[in-house]
Amino acid sequence: MVDRRRFLGALGLPALGGALGVPFRPTELSATALDLVPMLRSHEGEARDVARDEDFWMEVARAFTVDRTLVNLNNGGVSPAPEFVQAAMKRHLDFSNELPAYTMWEIQEPRREGVRLRMARAWDVDPEEIAFTRNASESLQTCQLGMDLEPGDEVLTTTQDYGRMITTFKQRERREGIVLRQIQIPTPAEDDAQVVRLFEEAITPRTKAILACHMINLTGQILPIRDLVAMARQRDVPVIVDGAHALAHFDFTISELDCDYYSTSLHKWLFAPIGTGLLYVRKDKIPGLWPLMAAPEGMDANIRKYEEIGTHPAANTLAIGEALTFHESLQPKRKEERLVYLRNHWAERLLEHDRIRLNTSLLPGRACGIANVQMVGVETGALQRHLWGVHRIFTTPIKHAEFEGLRISPSVYTTMEELDRFVVAMEDVLKNGLPA
Numbered sequence: 001m002v003d004r005r006r007f008l009g010a011l012g013l014p015a016l017g018g019a020l021g022v023p024f025r026p027t028e029l030s031a032t033a034l035d036l037v038p039m040l041r042s043h044e045g046e047a048r049d050v051a052r053d054e055d056f057w058m059e060v061a062r063a064f065t066v067d068r069t070l071v072n073l074n075n076g077g078v079s080p081a082p083e084f085v086q087a088a089m090k091r092h093l094d095f096s097n098e099l100p101a102y103t104m105w106e107i108q109e110p111r112r113e114g115v116r117l118r119m120a121r122a123w124d125v126d127p128e129e130i131a132f133t134r135n136a137s138e139s140l141q142t143c144q145l146g147m148d149l150e151p152g153d154e155v156l157t158t159t160q161d162y163g164r165m166i167t168t169f170k171q172r173e174r175r176e177g178i179v180l181r182q183i184q185i186p187t188p189a190e191d192d193a194q195v196v197r198l199f200e201e202a203i204t205p206r207t208k209a210i211l212a213c214h215m216i217n218l219t220g221q222i223l224p225i226r227d228l229v230a231m232a233r234q235r236d237v238p239v240i241v242d243g244a245h246a247l248a249h250f251d252f253t254i255s256e257l258d259c260d261y262y263s264t265s266l267h268k269w270l271f272a273p274i275g276t277g278l279l280y281v282r283k284d285k286i287p288g289l290w291p292l293m294a295a296p297e298g299m300d301a302n303i304r305k306y307e308e309i310g311t312h313p314a315a316n317t318l319a320i321g322e323a324l325t326f327h328e329s330l331q332p333k334r335k336e337e338r339l340v341y342l343r344n345h346w347a348e349r350l351l352e353h354d355r356i357r358l359n360t361s362l363l364p365g366r367a368c369g370i371a372n373v374q375m376v377g378v379e380t381g382a383l384q385r386h387l388w389g390v391h392r393i394f395t396t397p398i399k400h401a402e403f404e405g406l407r408i409s410p411s412v413y414t415t416m417e418e419l420d421r422f423v424v425a426m427e428d429v430l431k432n433g434l435p436a
């Protein structure tokens with residue numbers, strides 16, 4: 001059992017009992033939570049139990065100022081940040097505004113290095129291999145556009161990769177005559193070897209790069225990136241990993257994937273401020289990958305060349321530190337287990353009905369907090385509008401050529417009552433259909 005009194009005490013919060021109703025104290029939380037990390041790590045073995053401890057997660061939920069008049073089941077698109085992350089960002093922004101050319105450039109930008117060190121440590125990579133970006137799109141496009149390619153060179157991805165990333169390669173097709181090849185993978189995919197084989201079979205002598213999602217945004221499917229990278233490396237093909245939904249969602253390190261390029265947003269599952277992303281480039285690949293915006297030749301081998309984007313706020317990046325502290329305090333494994341538990345709570349109940357189809361595998365390791373559910377016989381867009389219009393439940397309708405359904409992505413602050421409301425609303429439509 002988690003020692004909640006120590007948890008709250010170390011977070012600068014009163015112990016349970018007097019906790020609810022006592023004003024939240026954001027600065028104390030962020031100041032003291034760092035000390036908490038080692039103590040919480042010592043409970044690693046209990047992650048599955050903690051995932052079921054509603055009192056614990058109610059305390060976690062208090063960090064967020066979300067609107068409880070509605071149910072947000074689209075935390076995958078972009079996440080609210082905890083109140084103290086927002087507060088930190090505002091604090092940094094106000095300080096920067098005192099004399100921006102000095103406070104922002106001379107004081108705050110150097111402070112980003114501390115955040116870089118911490119992020120590198122959290123995902124077990126060298127700090128000289130990670131750059132801060134504004135989102136996953138910027139990180140990915142740095143890789144997609146920064147590689148030298150000749151007309152006729154091929155890039156390989158799936159039909160389920162993110163629209164903007166496919167658009168990016170299509171623009172290179174139109175502009176430079178490269179060739180984009182897209183393979184289909186099963187939905188859901190439960191056989192790692194099959195997925196890797198499908199990629200391998202599509203590699204030709206002209207294939208210069210593979211783009212693959214670590215977690216597919218449409219269904220929450222997790223792909224076997226480590227195996228894919230190992231196969232592709234034998235064929236001398238680098239893999240650009242789209243980790244927009246993976247980082248800080250489930251427990252892994254970038255180093256264990258052994259990839260050359262990893263891109264992610266931090267405003268999704270790390271709960272960092274909106275407009276934060278990360279790019280990992282293996283050290284020996286940095287000189288060969290051009291930045292999106294030009295950098296001086298002297299920076300060719302420097303990861304910071306990807307941060308040469310002109311004047312932009314430092315506050316967002318600095319506040320990543322608060323989000324990281326929160327993430328580490330929760331512990332990645334506990335967070336993962338909780339998100340799986342929430343998903344199973346609604347999905348298993350809905351699966352009791354014949355007309356419910358899940359486009360996501362519930363087998364361990366195949367997905368985490370995101371799943372895609374279809375109600376057979378009910379148009380997905382109409383279902384989404386009904387849930388929102390009548391029940392104030394916010395979901396994401398997905399219509400893909402190979403499948404369709406609602407993408408459901410609760411978060412650490414989602415309550416069981418909110419998930420139950422979703423299930424009951426779905427059951428009502430199963431029984432009575434949509435209102436005319």
Ligand SMILES: Cc1ncc(COP(=O)(O)O)c(C=O)c1O
Nearest residue numbers: 135136137138162217242244265
């Ligand atoms: C798989 C995937 N890749 C890339 C992105 C782009 O992320 P961002 O909009 O934060 O740049 C998203 C956004 O949802 C995504 O789901």
